[in-house]
Amino acid sequence: MNDIGFGLGLRHEHYEEIVETPGKVSWFEALSENYMVEGGMPLHWLDRFRRDYPIALHGVSMSIGSIDPLDQDYLRDLKRLIERVQPLWVSDHLCFTGLRGINLHDLLPLPYTEEALDHVAERVMRVQDHLGRRLVLENVSSYVTYAASELTEWEFIAALAQRADCEVLLDVNNVFVSAFNHEFDPKDFLRGIPRERVRQFHLAGHTNNGSHIVDTHDHPIVAGVWELYAEAVRLFPGVPTMIERDANIPPYAELLAELDVARGIAAEATRQAVEPRAAAE
């Protein structure tokens, strides 16, 4: 699975350009909910791109950490989409998106407590049983620190991956954002994640308000995130990488150029990671 390479988020603004310039990326990540519809243009395009590219499914609404019951209709629709797409993997976010039947359409962080860990692990295992595959869970950007947290975020993720036998979508930008907002060392986060559990990297831009950073996905990737990405590649070599852009979406060619930067950084970081090892042998 580690030879998948470099991908981009599939966005309707780029559909025509992707057709006109084929083969520039190795895979696409499609937002599951955008295609959990009955028919029409969205599924037409998804099927079309699936013929030419591997696709990973990335959801925003599973609400795996919520105290509400798992949404069985959502899981049924997701399973139907999985059968249609035959994705590389299926990811969502380690968060909750609402409760009491309300969806806030936001990725609200969980308190990193033993109680939350038990709760999420049990739900991840049930979802994995339902889907018949491992779930890949992404670390979210967060803005508030719970006083109740007993574990660091990376301790929580590592324990969850072990306990529920799930995998990790390591969003490097989110690590950077949360490290700034919660005042921890982002490299401690990376070092705390078990190497064998990381299935995918995310990269994205954000908005720095000085006192806090918001994960807006509307800017190019900043230098600090690129530096952290190089460290992530050294720690987790060969993990597939993609760039998310969800607002202020530039032409496809601009994102392809940004993806080339990722390729260059990954190649250099991989070389640096291999050379000391070779020298030692």
Add this chain to the structure above:
Amino acid sequence: MSGANTGSLADLQRAFQDYVLQSGDGFTGAVRDTTKADRTTLLDVYRDGYALRLIEVLTIDYPGVLAMAGAADFDHMARAYIAAHPSRHPNARWVGRHLAEFLASTPPYDGSPAAVEMARFEWALGEAFDSPDREPVGADAIMSVPPEAWETISFAPLPSLRRLAFAFDVPTSWQRREEVEPGALEVAALAEPVEWVIWRPELMTNFRSLEADEAAMLEALIAGRPFPALCEALLEHVEEDQAPARAAGLLRSWVEEGMIGAFSH
């Protein structure tokens, strides 16, 4: 919420959601300031982001309502709508499904019936956009129906097909939504209500107005009534001896336009 900073997972989630929905501030006791920002500033990233995200969805789904209302009034209306109808579906695509009903029943928006009709029209366009795919029945299939079957044959429209009656010039005005400054889209009242049909034969959504007799016959077709009853539906508008030919002509045009999804006899 008492003791929020040591609350259970359920207590914390409820308090967090209450904060986002502006129905309680107890969650401030459960989170910390940082050296750079106070907790209220940080919490408001979620509170502000919630409204902005849903308003953006409504802006995309209702460009005609936005063109009528202008950005400031639309924003105000959208916030009232979101408060009255928080999203109850995991897909944000459904956030705006109650907007027309909300506008029709909530002062002061109920004083703008043209905006209510615009919302109804735009939601129907959205429904057609990603409704279930079905290949329209072709003319050849209809031609091969044996003559005796026309006594019992009935039809079903495509799943995307919607019939809407407007007292205002909504679809025509909607086509000018990007040509005017936000807030400047005028939607005139019509002398008589006009029925429109929306449908998606392949990937592109179509809409057009219906003649009065055509609307009556289409209503009967959607109800699943057999062909003789479709002819009867025309009798308010055409002479009895002209009804079968008119019905056959309308049916042919609907088939050619790709509105018919199935038939049985």
